[in-house]
Amino acid sequence: MTREEMESKDNETLKDKITGMKRTYPSIQSVLMPALYAVEQSYGWLSQDAIQEVSNHTGVPAAEIKGVATFYSMYRHEPMGRHLVQLCTNVSCLIAGVEDLVKFLDKKYGLLPGGTTKDGRLSLCLMECIGACGNPPAMLVDGDAYDNLTCEAIEQILEKYE
Amino acid sequence: MEKILLKNIDNPDSAGIEEYIRAGGYKTLEMAVTQMTPRDIIDEVKNSGLRGRGGAGFPTGMKWQIASMDPKFPKYLICNADEGEPGTFKDRPILEKNPHLLIEGMVISAYALQSTRGYIYLRGEYPLAAGILSRAISAAYGKGYLGNDILSRRFRFDLYLHRGAGAYICGEETALIESLEGKRGQPRVKPPFPVNAGVWNKPTIINNVETFANIPYITEVGGKTYSKIGSKDSPGPKLFSVSGKVVKPGVYELPMGITLREIIYGHCGGLMEGRTLKGVIPGGVSTPILTPEKIDCQMDFVHLSKVGSLFGSGAVIVFDDTVCLVKVYERIMQFFEHESCGKCVPCREGTGWMRNILGRIGSGGGTDEDLDTLEDVAKNVAGKTFCPLGDGAANVTLAFLKQYRDEIEYHVKNGKCPVDGLPHKDNRESHGGQSAPVEQT
Ligand SMILES: Cc1cc2nc3c(=O)[nH]c(=O)nc-3n(C[C@H](O)[C@H](O)[C@H](O)COP(=O)(O)O)c2cc1C
Ligand code: FES
Numbered sequence: 093m094t095r096e097e098m099e100s101k102d103n104e105t106l107k108d109k110i111t112g113m114k115r116t117y118p119s120i121q122s123v124l125m126p127a128l129y130a131v132e133q134s135y136g137w138l139s140q141d142a143i144q145e146v147s148n149h150t151g152v153p154a155a156e157i158k159g160v161a162t163f164y165s166m167y168r169h170e171p172m173g174r175h176l177v178q179l180c181t182n183v184s185c186l187i188a189g190v191e192d193l194v195k196f197l198d199k200k201y202g203l204l205p206g207g208t209t210k211d212g213r214l215s216l217c218l219m220e221c222i223g224a225c226g227n228p229p230a231m232l233v234d235g236d237a238y239d240n241l242t243c244e245a246i247e248q249i250l251e252k253y254e
Numbered sequence: 255m256e257k258i259l260l261k262n263i264d265n266p267d268s269a270g271i272e273e274y275i276r277a278g279g280y281k282t283l284e285m286a287v288t289q290m291t292p293r294d295i296i297d298e299v300k301n302s303g304l305r306g307r308g309g310a311g312f313p314t315g316m317k318w319q320i321a322s323m324d325p326k327f328p329k330y331l332i333c334n335a336d337e338g339e340p341g342t343f344k345d346r347p348i349l350e351k352n353p354h355l356l357i358e359g360m361v362i363s364a365y366a367l368q369s370t371r372g373y374i375y376l377r378g379e380y381p382l383a384a385g386i387l388s389r390a391i392s393a394a395y396g397k398g399y400l401g402n403d404i405l406s407r408r409f410r411f412d413l414y415l416h417r418g419a420g421a422y423i424c425g426e427e428t429a430l431i432e433s434l435e436g437k438r439g440q441p442r443v444k445p446p447f448p449v450n451a452g453v454w455n456k457p458t459i460i461n462n463v464e465t466f467a468n469i470p471y472i473t474e475v476g477g478k479t480y481s482k483i484g485s486k487d488s489p490g491p492k493l494f495s496v497s498g499k500v501v502k503p504g505v506y507e508l509p510m511g512i513t514l515r516e517i518i519y520g521h522c523g524g525l526m527e528g529r530t531l532k533g534v535i536p537g538g539v540s541t542p543i544l545t546p547e548k549i550d551c552q553m554d555f556v557h558l559s560k561v562g563s564l565f566g567s568g569a570v571i572v573f574d575d576t577v578c579l580v581k582v583y584e585r586i587m588q589f590f591e592h593e594s595c596g597k598c599v600p601c602r603e604g605t606g607w608m609r610n611i612l613g614r615i616g617s618g619g620g621t622d623e624d625l626d627t628l629e630d631v632a633k634n635v636a637g638k639t640f641c642p643l644g645d646g647a648a649n650v651t652l653a654f655l656k657q658y659r660d661e662i663e664y665h666v667k668n669g670k671c672p673v674d675g676l677p678h679k680d681n682r683e684s685h686g687g688q689s690a691p692v693e694q695t
Contacts, residue, residue, distance in 0.1 A: 116414045117414075117436075118454055119435060119436070119454060120436075121435060121436035121437065122434060122435055122436040123436060124436035125416065125417065125418075125419060125433070125436060126416070126417065128419075129417065129419070152436075159438060160436065160437060160438055163421060163438035163439060163595075164378075164418070164419035164420055164421050164439075165419070165420040165421065165592075166378040166379070166418075166419040166420030167419055167420075178379075181585070182340040182341075182539075182585065182589060183340055183341060183498075183535075183539060183571060183582055183585055183586060184340070184341060184497040184498055184571060186581070186582070186585050187498060187499070187573070187577050187582065191679070219379070219420075220338070220340065220420075220422060220589055220592065220593065221338070221339075221340035221341065221342070221379075221589075222379045223337055223342065223343040223346050223377075223379060223380065224343060225340070225341050225342075225343055225495065225497035225498075225503070225569075225571075226343060226495065226496070226497050226503040226504045226505065227503070228497065232379070232381070235381035235382075237381075237382060
């Protein structure tokens with residue numbers, strides 16, 4: 093398959109996905125949140141093109157979609173590295189020493205909050221409570237949950253994410 | 255106490271439908287649709303005295319009755335699985351390990367309320383639960399517990415999963431409705447209440463995960479028997495998620511009305527060796543902190559308000575003498591600032607202002623005036639916002655100021671923290687949080 097063909101196939105499935113979502117809700121606007129997750133997955137982040145594509149499939153104006161998307165902090169509003177580290181810094185994790193882990197990520201990987209490593213491998217997002225307060229500090233890496241973190245544990249875990 | 259909500263969760267296959275059925279699951283649904291009328295179930299829920307477990311403690315039976323009297327159809331049933339209140343992780347074991355208890359509870363509720371369509375609004379931060387719930391929903395369709403002609407009766411109910419994307423305010427029911435409608439999650443004016451005009455302007459019944467998880471048991475044993483568990487005005491079992499400085503943090507199923515002391519020392523192994531208790535947040539960061547003398551208070555919707563706090567979500571956060579509370583409250587205000595939806599100016603500006611003052615005090619640059627300003631700002635936010643988020647932020651600040659003034663003043667006078675003898679790192683400029691998006695040009 094040529095690149096164009098692949099892209100058009102990709103778009104086809106996205107369109108199908110969004111069409112499928114319409115059956116789940118009585119209004120088209122309701123499709124936006126799941127549709128944004130879906131385009132984010134194929135585009136990597138919510139670029140203008142990604143938002144335009146949701147607009148094409150739903151008929152909701154792109155400006156409106158952007159307004160909705162930017163309300164929610166878990167969408168990827170900018171390009172990110174290959175792996176996303178979401179580290180909780182809320183109270184229970186704070187008092188379990190998460191600040192040391194934030195420092196460690198900077199020192200070891202040059203990874204700053206809201207930033208991406210130079211090699212494009214890791215992005216870091218500091219989170220509000222992720223519901224793992226019983227085993228703090230806690231994080232998600234590409235959606236996989238890890239808790240009871242220490243610097244050594246983080247180093248070992250991140251080895252798996254190349 | 256026999257476990258009702260966390261029954262069977264130590265079984266590694268507890269999330270599977272076969273295992274759930276083997277342990278007696280979906281029997282109550284079968285009994286309900288064959289032997290009870292919708293009205294019977296609503297009556298049992300009313301008799302049970304069950305109060306919503308999402309934080310506000312509204313009597314579930316009353317909510318259901320109002321909804322059932324509304325002549326408009328369709329009626330939507332929504333499960334609030336947003337669980338965003340920091341310190342709260344009590345719905346998580348139900349979602350991840352006992353999803354069929356939630357589904358059975360929702361289907362019984364749907365039958366009682368004559369609802370044909372339901373949604374589970376799940377927070378974006380729970381990707382594992384998303385997979386488990388999707389599979390559980392499919393399995394329930396497969397066995398005929400969802401869909402058309404449930405259990406060969408003329409009763410249908412469709413259930414869908416809707417994933418949030420990291421906005422605490424979407425746990426507030428009207429913001430949740432906006433979000434489900436594909437909009438920015440900003441709260442609506444009440445009235446009209448969701449029970450009469452909720453999602454897509456139709457009657458909408460919203461309950462918390464744990465509330466629904468109580469329904470099968472209430473239906474099975476009857477409201478009266480259920481109401482013998484726990485305390486008189488707040489009956490039932492309750493999930494407490496305990497975190498912070500205790501030996502054994504975790505989720506505990508205990509009767510309502512248990513004291514904080516019993517939770518901390520009886521169930522969670524007390525504090526670590528050599529530490530002393532400094533304070534406890536009883537129900538998530540939106541509930542006012544309690545000083546150690548108050549831990550004999552019963553944990554329920556009635557007693558906590560009498561000691562100046564709130565029951566909230568049952569998220570107990572324990573602080574010992576190694577914790578600096580100025581730092582904790584700076585972090586809490588950062589949370590409220592980030593999560594304020596921006597609709598009301600006092601909340602949007604006030605939370606940031608309070609965070610800033612606490613940050614300045616913590617990093618050693620505070621003045622006596624700052625304490626007054628903090629109090630003044632908090633008082634001007636309280637009662638002047640649309641939804642309870644701003645109120646929560648203001649009231650927890652006022653309670654902190656009132657009860658821990660010495661600790662705050664120490665920072666101001668000495669320019670350092672009494673816990674480690676150093677000023678805090680100044681976080682006032684950078685948060686690096688789930689950040690506001692960078693504008694693309
Ligand atoms: C700021 C705010 C956040 C809330 N977050 C949640 C939440 O995460 N989960 C929840 O069940 N209820 C939450 N609530 C309460 C809901 O508005 C609503 O009262 C509840 O879902 C009703 O269900 P219940 O009666 O079963 O508790 C929140 C309320 C406010 C004001
Ligand atoms: S505070 Fe970090 S997971 Fe709850």
